Amino acid sequence: MRSIGVVVILAVAIALSISMLIARDAVNTKINSVRASTGTTITVTPKGFFGFSGGGTPLTTTEVNGLLNLKNVTAVQESLSEELSSNDTSLTSPTPAGSLGQRFGGSNPGGSSASAPTFTIAIRLIGTNSPGNALVGGANGGGTEKLTSGASFSPTSDSDVALVGQTLATKNKLKVGSTFTAFGKTITVVGIYNSGSTFANSDVLMPLATVQTLASASGQVTNATVVVNNISNVSSVTKAVTAALGSKADVTSTEATVASELAPLNSIKTISTYTLFGAIIGAAIILLLSMLMIVRERRREVGVLKALGAPNRSIIGQFIAESTTFTVLGSVVGFIVGILLSSPITSALVSATSNSSSATPAFTGGGFVRAGGGGFRGGGSGFTPPPGGQFARTGDFHFGGVSNTLTTLHTSVGSSTLIFAFVIALVIAALGSSVAVATIVRIRPAEVLRSE
Amino acid sequence: MLKVENLNKTFHTRAGDIHAVQNVTFSADNGEMVAIVGASGSGKSTLLALLGLLDAPDQGSIDLDxxxxxxxxxxxxxxxxxHQVGFVFQQFNLIPNLSARENVLLPLEYARWPKADRVRRADEMLALVGLTGEKSERRPTRLSGGEQQRVAIARAFAAKPQLILADEPTGSLDKSTGQKIVEILRSAASTEGATVLVVTHDEKIAQQADRRLEIDDGVLSEVA
Known part of the structure; x- marks a missing residue:
C-alpha cells in the first residue's frame, strides 16, 4: 500500500514536470517563431518624418553609410521618397482618392468631402540602392517587390530608368521599354513589379542617385533599413544606431514591439521553468524520504543480511532496484498523465497570463492597412465597423496579427522531451537511492542484532 | 576446530570503559555443541559478535581450522x-518477503555456490529440519515459531559453515518446541560436522550440550 502511495506521489510530480516541460517547449517554439518572423532589420527615418505627412530634415548618405561600420550590421539599404504630382509627370495615379483621400489629402482636410474640389493622389517615387527590398516595412510600407516582367536596375546605377508597380503600369498602359516623364526627364521602364500591396504597386522605383539628381536632393536620404546579422543583436544595434545618429533620426525595430507582445509568453516560460524544477526536486525529495523510511524500517533486515555474509553492494543493489522500480512506475504513469494534461495546462497558463495582461491592446504588433490605404496620403474608403463596434479581423495585414496568434500554442512531445524525461527519472532515482546507500553502508549488524 | 585465545573487547562510553570480553580462551571441536550461559549483560552477545566476525576484537586470536x-x-x-559462519537468532530474523526456501537460498548465493546446486542444497537442509513440500514455499508469516526457527537453522547450515552461532535459539519458543529445536541443532551439527556454540540461559538446554561454558562480566570459565 505504501509502495503504491509512493508511486502515485511520484507520478503526480513527474506528470507536473512533464506538463511544464511540454508547456515550456511550446512557449519557446512560439517565441522563437514570432521573433524569427520579425526579421533582423531596423528602420531609420529623419526625426518627425512619416511618409509625406510628417516633417523633419533628410539624413545624408554619409551619415547613413557610417552605420555600416557598426558591429553586427551587414547592410544598409537607403531610399529617398519624392512625390510626383500631375505637374511633375506624364503618369496618372491609379489610386482612387476615395473618401479617405478626399478627407486627408483634399483641400478640405478634416471636413466633409462633399464640397471639396476633385483631389488626385500623387504618385510616390522612391529612389533606392536596394531594388527588391525598397518597399519592405518602415515608411515605405509594402512587401518585397517581385518582378513580373523586365529586369531590375543596378543598386549603384544613376541611369534614367525605373521599375513601376503593376497597378500603375496597368493604369498607364506601361510595358518594359515604355517611357514616361518625371521632373522633365524621360524615364525608361525596365521592369514591372508586384509587391502585394495596392498602394505600393502604384509606386515608381528608380536608382537612388537618379532621384537625388532629379529632385535636387543630392546626398539626401529619407529612409534607411539597417540589416543586422542576428535577431539577438537587433536590440543592441538599435541602441548603437540611435547613439550614432542622435536626435536627427527616429530609429525603430519591430523587435521592441514584439518584446512587449512576448512578455506574457515569457512569463509563462518562467513559471513553467520554475514549476518544472520544483516538481523534479519535489519528486526527488519524496523518493529520498520514502527510501530513508524504508531503509530505517528494514534496518534489522539489512543487519541480518550482512550477518549472513551479504556484501554491501548486494544489499545496496537490492534497494536501488526498489527505488528504480518506484521511479520507473511513477515515470511511466506520470509521463502518460503529463502528456494528457500538457495541453489543458498550457491553455490555462496562457489564459491566466492573457487575462492578467488584458490592458495590452489586441493588435499592438503593428497596424493593419486597408486595401489601397497608405497612411494619410492614400485613398480608399473607411471600414464599416461590425455590430458592437469591434473591428473585424480582415483586410490586408502588412505587419501585425502578432497578439492574435500568441495564444495559439501547439504542444507536442519531441525526442528532447523523452530524453529529458529519462534524465529526470535517472536523477530522481539516483537522489532517492543515494540516501538508502549511505544509510545501508553505515548499518553495523552487531549493533542491530545486539538490540534484540 | 575453533581455538580462541586471550580475546578482549572494550567499549568506550561516556560513563567509562566497559570490558565486555576479557581474556577469553577456549576451544571447540568440529561437530561439538558447546553451551555458553550467563546473565544478561555478562558479555554473551559481544562474544558471539566477535566469534561471528560481526565485530573486531581489540586483542586476541580466533583460529578456525x-x-x-x-x-x-x-x-x-x-x-x-x-562461507564459514552460520547464525541462528532468538527472533528467527527470516526475510519476510521471501519464502522458506528463498531464505535458505540466501547464504548459498552469498557464498557463491553453483546455481545448479543451490536449490538441491536448500531442499536438503529443509528436509533435515523437517520442512518439506508446500511448507518450503510459505513465507515466514505463514509458519509457526518453531517452523520459522527450523528454517533459520536450515539457513544457518546451508552453506556448510564450520561455525554455527545460536543466540538464545529457544527463547521465543515453548519448552516442547525448544527441545525439538535443540535436538535439530545437535543433529545438524553432527551431520554437517560443524562446531555449534549456543548462548542460552536455559539450564535444560545447556545440559544437552557436549560442554558448558559460563561467562560473567566478560570472563569465560568452563563448568564441569
Missing part, C-alpha cells in the same frame, strides 16, 4: 562469514 580470523578487515570478515 587453522585460519586466523581476528585480524581480517571488514571485507575479509564479510567474505569469511558468508
Amino acid at each position: 587453522g585460519v586466523e580470523l581476528a585480524n581480517l578487515d571488514a571485507g575479509g570478515r564479510t567474505k569469511y562469514r558468508s
Whole structure:
C-alpha cells in the first residue's frame, strides 16, 4: 500500500514536470517563431518624418553609410521618397482618392468631402540602392517587390530608368521599354513589379542617385533599413544606431514591439521553468524520504543480511532496484498523465497570463492597412465597423496579427522531451537511492542484532 | 576446530570503559555443541559478535581450522562469514518477503555456490529440519515459531559453515518446541560436522550440550 502511495506521489510530480516541460517547449517554439518572423532589420527615418505627412530634415548618405561600420550590421539599404504630382509627370495615379483621400489629402482636410474640389493622389517615387527590398516595412510600407516582367536596375546605377508597380503600369498602359516623364526627364521602364500591396504597386522605383539628381536632393536620404546579422543583436544595434545618429533620426525595430507582445509568453516560460524544477526536486525529495523510511524500517533486515555474509553492494543493489522500480512506475504513469494534461495546462497558463495582461491592446504588433490605404496620403474608403463596434479581423495585414496568434500554442512531445524525461527519472532515482546507500553502508549488524 | 585465545573487547562510553570480553580462551571441536550461559549483560552477545566476525576484537586470536580470523578487515570478515559462519537468532530474523526456501537460498548465493546446486542444497537442509513440500514455499508469516526457527537453522547450515552461532535459539519458543529445536541443532551439527556454540540461559538446554561454558562480566570459565 505504501509502495503504491509512493508511486502515485511520484507520478503526480513527474506528470507536473512533464506538463511544464511540454508547456515550456511550446512557449519557446512560439517565441522563437514570432521573433524569427520579425526579421533582423531596423528602420531609420529623419526625426518627425512619416511618409509625406510628417516633417523633419533628410539624413545624408554619409551619415547613413557610417552605420555600416557598426558591429553586427551587414547592410544598409537607403531610399529617398519624392512625390510626383500631375505637374511633375506624364503618369496618372491609379489610386482612387476615395473618401479617405478626399478627407486627408483634399483641400478640405478634416471636413466633409462633399464640397471639396476633385483631389488626385500623387504618385510616390522612391529612389533606392536596394531594388527588391525598397518597399519592405518602415515608411515605405509594402512587401518585397517581385518582378513580373523586365529586369531590375543596378543598386549603384544613376541611369534614367525605373521599375513601376503593376497597378500603375496597368493604369498607364506601361510595358518594359515604355517611357514616361518625371521632373522633365524621360524615364525608361525596365521592369514591372508586384509587391502585394495596392498602394505600393502604384509606386515608381528608380536608382537612388537618379532621384537625388532629379529632385535636387543630392546626398539626401529619407529612409534607411539597417540589416543586422542576428535577431539577438537587433536590440543592441538599435541602441548603437540611435547613439550614432542622435536626435536627427527616429530609429525603430519591430523587435521592441514584439518584446512587449512576448512578455506574457515569457512569463509563462518562467513559471513553467520554475514549476518544472520544483516538481523534479519535489519528486526527488519524496523518493529520498520514502527510501530513508524504508531503509530505517528494514534496518534489522539489512543487519541480518550482512550477518549472513551479504556484501554491501548486494544489499545496496537490492534497494536501488526498489527505488528504480518506484521511479520507473511513477515515470511511466506520470509521463502518460503529463502528456494528457500538457495541453489543458498550457491553455490555462496562457489564459491566466492573457487575462492578467488584458490592458495590452489586441493588435499592438503593428497596424493593419486597408486595401489601397497608405497612411494619410492614400485613398480608399473607411471600414464599416461590425455590430458592437469591434473591428473585424480582415483586410490586408502588412505587419501585425502578432497578439492574435500568441495564444495559439501547439504542444507536442519531441525526442528532447523523452530524453529529458529519462534524465529526470535517472536523477530522481539516483537522489532517492543515494540516501538508502549511505544509510545501508553505515548499518553495523552487531549493533542491530545486539538490540534484540 | 575453533581455538580462541586471550580475546578482549572494550567499549568506550561516556560513563567509562566497559570490558565486555576479557581474556577469553577456549576451544571447540568440529561437530561439538558447546553451551555458553550467563546473565544478561555478562558479555554473551559481544562474544558471539566477535566469534561471528560481526565485530573486531581489540586483542586476541580466533583460529578456525587453522585460519586466523581476528585480524581480517571488514571485507575479509564479510567474505569469511558468508562461507564459514552460520547464525541462528532468538527472533528467527527470516526475510519476510521471501519464502522458506528463498531464505535458505540466501547464504548459498552469498557464498557463491553453483546455481545448479543451490536449490538441491536448500531442499536438503529443509528436509533435515523437517520442512518439506508446500511448507518450503510459505513465507515466514505463514509458519509457526518453531517452523520459522527450523528454517533459520536450515539457513544457518546451508552453506556448510564450520561455525554455527545460536543466540538464545529457544527463547521465543515453548519448552516442547525448544527441545525439538535443540535436538535439530545437535543433529545438524553432527551431520554437517560443524562446531555449534549456543548462548542460552536455559539450564535444560545447556545440559544437552557436549560442554558448558559460563561467562560473567566478560570472563569465560568452563563448568564441569
